[in-house]
Amino acid sequence: MVDALVIEISRRFGRLTRKKTRSLKPSKVGTQLSSTSAQEFKRNPQPLASVGPFLPTASQHRELPCCDKKSPHARMPATGKPTPACLPLYKAFELSSPPAPTIAHREATRWHSTADMTGHSPLRPALQTMFGTAVGRRLGCSDSTMNSPGPTDRLYDATKLSAIVDVLAGQGILHREALRDIGVSIEALHAPGTLVSITQLLQACRTALRLSKDPHLPYVIGSSIHVSTYGMYGYAILCSTDFRRTMQFASGYHALAAPLGRITFSETDSDAGWTFDPIVHEATDARLYRFLVELQIGIFISLHRDVMGSSFTPSEIRLAYRKPDDFSITEDLVGCPVRFGGPANGMSFDRSWLDARPQFGNRTTYAAVEALCNDLISDLSLRIGVAGKVRTLLLQNIAHPPTLEAIAETLGTTTRTLRRQLQRQDTSFRELLDDMRSQVAMKYLRETAMTNEDIAFSLGFSDVTNFRHAFRRWTGKSPGEFRPPRPR
Structure with missing residues (x-):
């Protein structure tokens, strides 16, 4: 069912975005996307857990029958929750509702607008020490070439957060009190794929100290x-x-x-x-x-x-x-x-x-x-630093990705600074875009029955020939050679 949804939605969104883009000058496409991306990214600055199908934009979501056309949210109906008709779609696209503007998210916006772009924060040196050595050694990179994760980057399983909440619950403290100002619901806490940040974990520890009178709480x-x-x-x-x-x-x-x-x-x-x-x-x-x-x-x-x-x-x-x-x-x-x-x-x-x-x-x-x-270490490294933020923005509309200039504006920096920061992570905007397109293309070829033409248009290629050439450059194989054989 999900495969069928992906195919149908990809075709529909591909036609919608192609029709819409033809009426725009190329220079304006990235600018238009950057406006939506900036609002979305500042409201919910969490990286995606994994590469999935391309994400529908606000205008594309409003074309769905389940969407309230007056909704202020780019991804959800006006209720803030998916309707029953929406659930399969959001499962296919791995989307979730925008979190409430809690203290943790206001803090996240501040970190993203200042610390993560300048490289300075109270937690940054400790994160560099903890993260850079382990990941750098696995990937063959020196600490100088590895960007450390930001304290608000959602990179980690919710294991420790869940342990804190469960112990507090055993002491009679309600879940909603334990999770207040954390930015994670009790449903998401125990859901597979939920990722949290260091900032959220530290806030949970402070909350536990405030709510519990257990003299042995942290050890327990x-x-x-x-x-x-x-x-x-x-x-x-x-x-x-x-x-x-x-x-x-x-x-x-x-x-x-x-x-x-x-x-x-x-x-x-x-x-x-x-x-x-x-x-x-x-x-x-x-x-x-x-x-x-x-x-x-x-x-x-x-x-x-x-x-x-x-x-x-x-x-x-x-x-x-x-x-x-x-x-x-x-x-x-x-x-x-x-x-x-x-x-x-x-x-x-x-x-x-x-x-x-x-x-x-x-x-x-x-x-x-x-x-x-x-x-897992390699995947974790792909989601840290500025490169991780660029990947997230590219995935928001991989069919018509924002330009380097638009992403720099969204992140509150200049194109020159952004290029330099990506170079420190041994990558570039072009490499990140090619990597995102290749991963999504391989996912479609392995897991769906989409035609090469549909995949080409969903990834922003002008025609299927250009997609075939690019895919061979990425993998050394043609899309047909990469696609698994169909069962007879």
Whole structure:
């Protein structure tokens, strides 16, 4: 059914946009698109989770029978929710309703208009440290060529946000209170594909501190997070055949775990352990700093017990702050001494734990899952920085993509600055456009029965011959050779 919808809508929208564009001068197409894109992007500045079919614009959506023609929203009916007739369409196009203008989204607009374009923000150095090393190493890039994610970039699974909300719910706190000012509904929270930002996670932590009186809240939340909640990242941790390799993997791929700080593993002659440096500095927000540390300690212990057995017990917990009066980890909770006022935050354990044989280790499965995690890291890197924002804007109307000048105006910068920022990510506007078109084309060829002509027009090509030439340049194959054989 979805394939049929995609085919029909692609044909209909292709004709609509071609007819509309013929009456415009080429120089005005990008300008017209930039006006819609700018409003849409500033209202909802989240990157898409994956490459999907091209997205209908406001005018195209109004051509649908389910749309209220007076709707102020570019993507939704006036009710703000899809009508029953709209649901299959929005599933096909992977769309969702524009979120309410919460504090998190107002903050997001501010970050996007200032910090993300200038490269300066309080969280930027910590994000560069956490993200650049892991991703850069996987992709063969140096830190200088990797743009770090912005604090408002929605890149991460909602695992940690869900854990916070669920623990608060267990204490009698309503979901709507726990999610207030976060910009995520309870329905979206547990839906696959929902992505959140570091800003949203930090806001959720602040909200939890405000609502709960539990003196052990952050540790309890961390203890509720298990390897099963981390998807492929957790599965790789579980099926590793060597615990030392497990530790290396966990730290090297930590970018997949919605990191709220930098983790480092080390081993000596007598013990081994983790250190944790939160993304928030203690001098900036001491309570949030402590919350993040104790949350991560809870995660450390929970994951170690998942893979090493429920009897795992650390030998020492070290905290780089004085013992507070409001909330803290206690020896009764963790089963080992807790030292306050040390030089760093971390957890130590007897290194003999690393010599044990993993119960669920499987070499073949680990290799396959590690390869999937490499793909996830690569996908994550494509959605960060300025290049990620350009991709998002291009996908909003891949049939008639905005010009470089229009995108620069939408992002509040100049074309010269935008070109320079893309060069820092080892890419260019032309490369991003070709990449978007090639990925969408391959998706159509693999998953739909659309003709080459329909695909060509849906991607903005003037005729099918130009599309065939471009596709061969992208893949080395013709569209016919790439399309899977039809079942007889």
